[in-house]
Amino acid sequence: LKTPLKQASTSQLVLTERQPDCQPLTTPPKPKETPPADPWTPTSNLKMLISAASPEIRSRDQRRQLSDSSSEVLQTKHCLQEHLLGDEYEKSQPSRKEKSLGLLCHKFLARYPDYPSPSQKSYICLDEVTEELHVERRRIYDIVNVLESLHMVSRLARNRYVWHGRHNLPQTLQALRKVGEENKYIQQIQMIKRREYEHEFDPDSERNEEMASSFGSSEQSEMSFVELPGVEFRAASVNGRKYKSLRVMSQKFVMLFLVSTPQIVSLEVAAKILIGEDQLEDLDKSKFKTKIRRLYDIANVLSSLKLIKKVHVTEERGRKPAFKWTGPEVLPNTQDIKLEATSTTCSPPISESITSKEQCSKALFPSKGKQNFTRHSSLIKLVKSIENDRRKIQSAPTSPAKISASTYLFIIFLLETSFSLFLSQMTAEEMQMKCALSSPEAVPKPEPSQQPALSQPLGVCPASHSCVSPVILPHPQSGVSYAIYLHPSQAHTVTTYSPGFMLQPLPCANVTGIKNNNSKILNIITTEEGDTQRGPDEPTKSLAAEERPEMKSETSSQRCLKRSQALPESNLIKRRKSDEESLDTSLTFFPSGYLIPLTHCTHGNKAECSTKEKAGVCSLQHTAYSSPITGVIPMPASELKTVNIPAFHITPLNIMLSPNSIAAAPILSNSCLYSSSTSSAPNPSSSALNFMLQHIGLIPAGVQVPANPVLQHMPVSSQSENINHSSGSTIVQEGKVIEFTFYSPISESNFLFSFQFLQPKEPQEPQAVTENFFRTPGGPNTEPALSANSDGTQRTSQGTLYIPQRKLEVSED
DNA sequence: TCCTCCCGCCAAGCA
DNA sequence: TGCTTGGCGGGAGGA
Numbered sequence: 031l032k033t034p035l036k037q038a039s040t041s042q043l044v045l046t047e048r049q050p051d052c053q054p055l056t057t058p059p060k061p062k063e064t065p066p067a068d069p070w071t072p073t074s075n076l077k078m079l080i081s082a083a084s085p086e087i088r089s090r091d092q093r094r095q096l097s098d099s100s101s102e103v104l105q106t107k108h109c110l111q112e113h114l115l116g117d118e119y120e121k122s123q124p125s126r127k128e129k130s131l132g133l134l135c136h137k138f139l140a141r142y143p144d145y146p147s148p149s150q151k152s153y154i155c156l157d158e159v160t161e162e163l164h165v166e167r168r169r170i171y172d173i174v175n176v177l178e179s180l181h182m183v184s185r186l187a188r189n190r191y192v193w194h195g196r197h198n199l200p201q202t203l204q205a206l207r208k209v210g211e212e213n214k215y216i217q218q219i220q221m222i223k224r225r226e227y228e229h230e231f232d233p234d235s236e237r238n239e240e241m242a243s244s245f246g247s248s249e250q251s252e253m254s255f256v257e258l259p260g261v262e263f264r265a266a267s268v269n270g271r272k273y274k275s276l277r278v279m280s281q282k283f284v285m286l287f288l289v290s291t292p293q294i295v296s297l298e299v300a301a302k303i304l305i306g307e308d309q310l311e312d313l314d315k316s317k318f319k320t321k322i323r324r325l326y327d328i329a330n331v332l333s334s335l336k337l338i339k340k341v342h343v344t345e346e347r348g349r350k351p352a353f354k355w356t357g358p359e360v361l362p363n364t365q366d367i368k369l370e371a372t373s374t375t376c377s378p379p380i381s382e383s384i385t386s387k388e389q390c391s392k393a394l395f396p397s398k399g400k401q402n403f404t405r406h407s408s409l410i411k412l413v414k415s416i417e418n419d420r421r422k423i424q425s426a427p428t429s430p431a432k433i434s435a436s437t438y439l440f441i442i443f444l445l446e447t448s449f450s451l452f453l454s455q456m457t458a459e460e461m462q463m464k465c466a467l468s469s470p471e472a473v474p475k476p477e478p479s480q481q482p483a484l485s486q487p488l489g490v491c492p493a494s495h496s497c498v499s500p501v502i503l504p505h506p507q508s509g510v511s512y513a514i515y516l517h518p519s520q521a522h523t524v525t526t527y528s529p530g531f532m533l534q535p536l537p538c539a540n541v542t543g544i545k546n547n548n549s550k551i552l553n554i555i556t557t558e559e560g561d562t563q564r565g566p567d568e569p570t571k572s573l574a575a576e577e578r579p580e581m582k583s584e585t586s587s588q589r590c591l592k593r594s595q596a597l598p599e600s601n602l603i604k605r606r607k608s609d610e611e612s613l614d615t616s617l618t619f620f621p622s623g624y625l626i627p628l629t630h631c632t633h634g635n636k637a638e639c640s641t642k643e644k645a646g647v648c649s650l651q652h653t654a655y656s657s658p659i660t661g662v663i664p665m666p667a668s669e670l671k672t673v674n675i676p677a678f679h680i681t682p683l684n685i686m687l688s689p690n691s692i693a694a695a696p697i698l699s700n701s702c703l704y705s706s707s708t709s710s711a712p713n714p715s716s717s718a719l720n721f722m723l724q725h726i727g728l729i730p731a732g733v734q735v736p737a738n739p740v741l742q743h744m745p746v747s748s749q750s751e752n753i754n755h756s757s758g759s760t761i762v763q764e765g766k767v768i769e770f771t772f773y774s775p776i777s778e779s780n781f782l783f784s785f786q787f788l789q790p791k792e793p794q795e796p797q798a799v800t801e802n803f804f805r806t807p808g809g810p811n812t813e814p815a816l817s818a819n820s821d822g823t824q825r826t827s828q829g830t831l832y833i834p835q836r837k838l839e840v841s842e843d
Numbered sequence: 844t845c846c847t848c849c850c851g852c853c854a855a856g857c858a
Numbered sequence: 859t860g861c862t863t864g865g866c867g868g869g870a871g872g873a
Contacts, residue, residue, distance in 0.1 A: 125871080125872090126870080126871050126872070127871090127872085156862090167862080167863085168863085168864075171862090171863060171864055172864085175863095175864080188861085188862065188863095189861095189862070275864080275865090276864075276865085316866095316867075319867080320865085320866060320867060323866080323867075324865085324866085
């Protein structure tokens, strides 16, 4: 008796024979139990014929037929052999590989066309499938669940599904990508990698605790099934298990690929993210193993669909299993981009688009009505991370401190916090005074289409990057305006605290349509009464009210773009145009809570300043300008050309900027530093700084840190040639380096942060990501004694404490 | 030894 | 109440 050889290549053979665009082929049924009469459908008959065209399959079928012809005799013999040779019998059983879920999925997919005719619905009866494929029901559920997550099938009734094929796949992937972006999976991946990274150098750290605290408190942890319009979801047990469902896991897994660059996701990272979202209190090893098991299940099905492919990622710690996306490329929603870039005023398609998307993505961020005054969950994670770093710093203040990514994130936190504090320090009177003192031409009356949307109801936008609200803080004295990106909730906070504060949405990051319009954008400053208590007779109020319904369905970026284009010829533009002419690059802004100077450092506004100084406005604004906390002292564009910040960034805030707006990076130009910090006016930010540093634990309570700038500029000589000045694009390309220094009062050292992102030209080539952190000795105004190397790998100097490097190599099996 | 993942128990939920 | 659905983890095959 010749049973099919238990050849290792069997499954591979079947896999390789199947071409993606061919009609699927049938796979041979298990030899030992050939059904007397296969219920061949016309389709399967056709497939059988096609498969017969393959010599390999034909020969295999011939063997099978030969076997079938003498089945009775052979079966008897088989039984005899089974009795006689138990080991042999065992060997005759299909190997594990032949029973793999991937192979089974191939068989399953072979039954149905990739693109079924819409008029002719294919139904899936689980009983039939299990019988024909000779598998347990349980296995079919695994497959069907994953297919369901991609909307390739949908459940019709008990035991019954509808086959959609790949018709819905592009739409589904688009939706998943969108949801993945909103869910900030990139940041989560970065954070996990960073923690692993830190753990390499500090194995005794409270890694698990950190991980748990990072994810466990996430309010956005629950995510339900992402549906498509028109594809109804009728899972059998929707309530109890939906969050752990293989469907949801599968969707999340796919999301990770869609948002990652490169599109390679290791199982470990995926599992950690999935565990984190299940609000696990700790990283239980068994849970982790279970998650990995499920991911293998999902990966097998996705591999059968040719959406992913197994690879291995070789890091310094070893070789890790990972998967690479091989499915269709899913670009960011081009429709959205177009809308953002071209919309001028009220644009109904935007709201329609968003409504549709919201329908697609159900309850990704469950609205619990807590968005007001709460930090976004991603920042909560950062804060926890910062706290952990703080502990480390406090525990060993004189020992070489390890500067982790968290410390960098701490700076982000500082910046963000400083702005909040700065705003909260400004009394309503001050702000109103500021408004009053601003020259009328500098503050043109708003037009209906310019009305900022800060008074819009909260909760309209999901918590996503796309909904941060960029605003401008005009600073007439310095001639510098500050762009501030705020989450809608923060924007609301601002307006609540500061009734008369001037806020002006700006075009969001990387809007292609605003290239070379920076001078216009920079100077479009309108007033907004954020206080909704104002009387209805006031024009701005009524205007705001008029616009509010529209705002409900717009993203901030869309709104702000409208505004930027609505006031192209404002007087302010004329007045300040000369200041802005030196800037000929396109503008993009930090979508964050940063306080960002929008122009290079200018010092020619003394007349304006003197006027306002009389009322104390200048000093106030000067504070904003020179705030050491914000660390956003502008610098000449010439100094900025050498620096860029990768869009591939570890902060939860997508930093996207042009060579011009790079001035907003936490880099300090010394010239500006001194010119801006010599003000004799009281500096409210000093107390804010001390409050923060004390609060965060970098300085003990009672200790006061002078409000000297803590950030210093260190020119980066490398990689500057990579910056694409002509395009002004904010998308950073390979090899870009960003460096900045940060002075820690507690350790009296400067920290130099350096990031470099390297991406291969070819996806198959090894990829490397290097990140370096340094600490340098010296005081607040000391230039770090480090030189930056272009490759980021050979940097050493006195005071260099920590130079972790990570290289990532990707190899395919 | 570790990776991979099959297998089947058993509980939740449905008809 | 029987059946369907599917979470889960033990443990075995394979590298």
